[in-house]
Amino acid sequence: MFCLCLPRRSAAKTGRYKQLTYYKKGSVAMSNDSGSSPVQGVRWKDRVAIVDVVGDIDLNKSLDFQKSLLEVLEQRPQQIIVNLSEVPYMDSSGVASLVKLLSRTRKSGSQLCLVGLSPRVKSLFEITRLDVVFTIHASEKEAIA
Amino acid sequence: MKNLVPQKPVKLSLCSSPAYLPIMRAAVEKMCLMIGFDPDTTGKVVLSADEAMTNVIRHAYDDEEDKPIEIELTPLGNPKAEAIKICLRDWGKQVDPSQIKSRDIRDVRPGGLGVHIMTECMDQVDFQPCNEGGTLLTMIKRR
DSSP states (O other): OOOOOOOHHHHHHHTTHHHHHHHHHSHHHHHHHTTOOSEEEEEEETTEEEEEEESOBSTTTHHHHHHHHHHHHTTOOSEEEEEEEEOOOBOHHHHHHHHHHHHHHHHHTOEEEEEOOOHHHHHHHHHTTGGGTSEEESSHHHHHO | OOOOOOOSOEEEEEESOGGGHHHHHHHHHHHHHHTTOOHHHHHHHHHHHHHHHHHIIIIISTTOSSOEEEEEEEEESSSSOOEEEEEEEEOSOOOOGGGOOOOOTTSOOSSOOHHHHHHHHOSEEEEEEOTTSSEEEEEEEEO
16 A cells, blocks of 8 residues: 655656655565554655554554654655544554654754544643644645645 | 443453553453443543553563563442552562652653653552562542
């Protein structure tokens, strides 16, 4: 279920075919191939990376989650949208992975936003007061606008 | 057919591997829902139990995956359960309970949120070092 939506022409113009090849060889996809990362794929819309995450994120998954997220950042996106609509549950180890990504995106000048939080995941962000630290949107459309 | 709800404690003997976290969460969730907690409160109890077991795995056992963890889920109140008590026993490194406290969460950095979550979500959180080694954590949540 891994897909890239980079238009051919813009890829050629921006020299992003190299990245495309890199992705096909592994990187984020490899993390997914191992079956351990909750990151199921990355969709690109120009320089926006939309990261699809699936399943519960706890101590068992959080390191692979973090690794996959930081691999996406290495591709230098202008914006990362982490889609959590298929994540029914997350604990503080998953939050820690996102805080790490947030810190790195700020340093690199990228923007990060989270979309599709389930009630339980939203509650976790509220309990940890991180709902005011992260940019959170209801949908991808809203995040890109 | 009576709509029976648990009256007696449920005991889980688990290994200190993160692989067992979903099993523990499922048991806590089911117990909470059966005794009549709403979904929001149930979610907070499940999260607190998860954070407690995660802390044991990471800090008491230093990520060793074959150490024992015993969890007891007890409905409190008779005849109708009004609360749940969760006891989590480990035999790992002990920490002075006075040193176990929530960090300043205004400092945005990865990690260290487990104790804050437990104290925020549960009505009572108590760490007791045991004479035979390890720690007994007792958490209570009322409806």
